[in-house]
Amino acid sequence: MPAENVIRLRALLSEKFPGLRLRLDESRQSDYKFQPTALQQIDRPLRGGLSRGALTEIVAASQSCGSATLIKALLQQCAQTSQIGALIDGNDSLEVGQTDEKILARLLWIRCHTAEEAVKAADLVLRDGNLSFVLLDLKLNPESQLRKIPPRTWYRFQRLVEQTSAVCIVVTPRPLVSGAQARIVVQSQFSLDAVELATAQLLDRLKVEASNLRQPVQTEFATVAG
8 A cells, every 4th residue: 555545544434423433342242242243153153243342254255145234234233332443445346325424424445455454454454453344355356366365464463453352354255364263154146136135134034144153153054034
């Protein structure tokens, strides 16, 4: 990421939400180790939801698997719980016109064009430590870019996020994130007819496999109940 973009990002982190910046070290609630997603097929096998202070990987191997619907559902839950989140868009793919204004109002959208830019932006956001929800979307970045991400990157991110109570999600086209606390594999296959379906109907048909990678709990296949 060019130096001028880093400067602009730092300015955004300081000015985007005046008066609403969330100091995680002040608001951290040790009694709450998970952030519920309101999607039972994720919350149930992960025993509460997405882990705070840890990395969660969402693997979306197919472009028609429903990962965009899942991402929007997670962003919506973030907004509904009055959190300020960051979406680091690795391939500038967010469809703003199809995203609820209430989500956008509480979202720092960082538009990137390469995986390298996105990783640098994520590093800066995590070091800032003031956002309770960070989603790094690399699902549409080409394999040639993903191969250039050093494995140590994920361990560095884990060290940064574990100092906070933030949820950090990385969306990838294949298993990539070493040291992730949990992995959610999106397994749906939607046809063109799905374009006509409402979000609730898409969630009804969304299939995932969610597993905790650090604890000996069961892996569970499920379909979302809308």
